Amino acid sequence: MTITHHASEALLLDYATGALDEAWSLAVAAHASLCAECRSALGDMERLGGALLETAPPHAVDDAGFDAVLARLDSVTAEPPALPVASDREYVLPAPIRRYLGGDVGEIPWRRLGVGARQVLIPTGTPGVTTRLLRIPAGKPVPAHSHGGLELTLVFSGAYSDSTGHYGRGDFQEADPTLRHQPHAAPGEDCICLAVTDAPLAFSSPLMRLVQPLIGI
Amino acid sequence: MSEGTAKTPLEFHASLVKAIAETGDRAAFETLYRYFGPRVKAVALRQGTDPGLAEEIVQETMVNLWRKAALFDPAKAAVSTWVFTIARNVRVDLLRKTLRPEPDMTDPSMTPEGEPPPSEIVSRAEEAGRLHQALSRLPAEQRLVLEQAFLEEKPHTEIATDLDLPLGTVKSRIRLAFRRMRAELGGGE
Numbered sequence: 326m327t328i329t330h331h332a333s334e335a336l337l338l339d340y341a342t343g344a345l346d347e348a349w350s351l352a353v354a355a356h357a358s359l360c361a362e363c364r365s366a367l368g369d370m371e372r373l374g375g376a377l378l379e380t381a382p383p384h385a386v387d388d389a390g391f392d393a394v395l396a397r398l399d400s401v402t403a404e405p406p407a408l409p410v411a412s413d414r415e416y417v418l419p420a421p422i423r424r425y426l427g428g429d430v431g432e433i434p435w436r437r438l439g440v441g442a443r444q445v446l447i448p449t450g451t452p453g454v455t456t457r458l459l460r461i462p463a464g465k466p467v468p469a470h471s472h473g474g475l476e477l478t479l480v481f482s483g484a485y486s487d488s489t490g491h492y493g494r495g496d497f498q499e500a501d502p503t504l505r506h507q508p509h510a511a512p513g514e515d516c517i518c519l520a521v522t523d524a525p526l527a528f529s530s531p532l533m534r535l536v537q538p539l540i541g542i
Numbered sequence: 543m544s545e546g547t548a549k550t551p552l553e554f555h556a557s558l559v560k561a562i563a564e565t566g567d568r569a570a571f572e573t574l575y576r577y578f579g580p581r582v583k584a585v586a587l588r589q590g591t592d593p594g595l596a597e598e599i600v601q602e603t604m605v606n607l608w609r610k611a612a613l614f615d616p617a618k619a620a621v622s623t624w625v626f627t628i629a630r631n632v633r634v635d636l637l638r639k640t641l642r643p644e645p646d647m648t649d650p651s652m653t654p655e656g657e658p659p660p661s662e663i664v665s666r667a668e669e670a671g672r673l674h675q676a677l678s679r680l681p682a683e684q685r686l687v688l689e690q691a692f693l694e695e696k697p698h699t700e701i702a703t704d705l706d707l708p709l710g711t712v713k714s715r716i717r718l719a720f721r722r723m724r725a726e727l728g729g730g731e
């Protein structure tokens with residue numbers, strides 16, 4: 326698997342600083358789970374954050390605060406070192422997504438949208454932003470369309486193509502209102518992807534638009 | 543606390559975290575508190591957090607440092623990097639009151655990355671020095687964008703609004719600054 330479409334540096338930076346809201350962060354965290362390159366970029370950004378923290382002019386803390394912390398330490402349970410989980414199981418969805426949905430693609434409550442297309446909504450704490458997992462039937466073409474707002478798409482299985490390229494497992498697309506494109510789900514395997522969108526319309530995402538002709542909305 | 547063998551501030555801080563993990567060393571904890579607490583507080587205040595809440599962020603960050611000391615891996619990060627991530631996560635938790643999705647390093651579906659060559663591990667201290675130098679040499683306009691991002695936790699869209707710059711300009715300054723820092727760290731391209 327080779328990832329050719331990455332999260333932008335601006336988006337990675339917003340995630341690294343903590344400025345990015347939960348729903349968008351989920352897309353970045355899921356991409357970083359599958360992409361060593363972006364994980365490494367995030368690691369470098371965090372190092373930069375550490376260096377800037379160290380050079381920030383310090384501001385005195387309360388002595389009473391330190392005493393309060395000391396008093397708390399007795400009742401704090403230390404976390405043991407994290408050990409890699411030995412597992413032969415292969416997952417389609419990376420851990421951040423599985424944690425929200427409680428399982429992998431075969432264990433979650435897919436809702437039919439119409440002719441073969443399915444979705445699962447992922448609740449997050451970001452108001453006005455819709456986060457969903459989509460399952461688009463293999464080989465379906467899509468009418469050209471544009472976007473209402475910002476949309477992040479991340480592919481977990483199967484693939485789709487549009488004028489900007491081919492998107493397979495791990496590939497990440499940031500589409501803003503200026504992008505007009507015509508995605509086409511690749512044949513062979515259903516395309517399962519995450520779509521995060523802040524457009525007001527329920528069916529504004531390219532992949533939802535992909536579904537629209539199939540379900541007649 | 544280990545005595546006398548630590549050579550650089552970076553190794554010294556790492557030895558303090560180790561002492562907390564291994565023996566619950568409170569003197570080591572106090573040294574880290576006195577060093578990082580005021581810096582974490584300064585960043586919180588810079589973001590417009592009220593002083594009481596900024597103090598709470600410091601305390602929560604330091605309690606988490608104590609709790610997670612055994613998870614710290616000096617081969618992977620400097621203590622300052624680690625504290626930055628803990629403080630950031632505390633702010634997300636306390637101020638935004640939302641979850642922060644993160645990759646799970648124990649996830650079997652995680653794409654593995656190559657082990658860093660040993661030279662990279664031993665050069666953490668040197669690398670921190672290079673990073674500080676590179677930061678000080680960064681053009682002012684690029685440094686400003688980084689400071690607003692990291693110390694004020696502004697999204698790049700807000701930085702553009704506040705500096706009255708086109709979004710594309712902010713993005714390209716981020717790209718240039720970041721590329722330069724990575725070149726300095728010997729990572730990326």
Ligand SMILES: [Zn+2]
Pocket residue numbers: 328330331332356360362363364
């Ligand atoms: Zn990537």
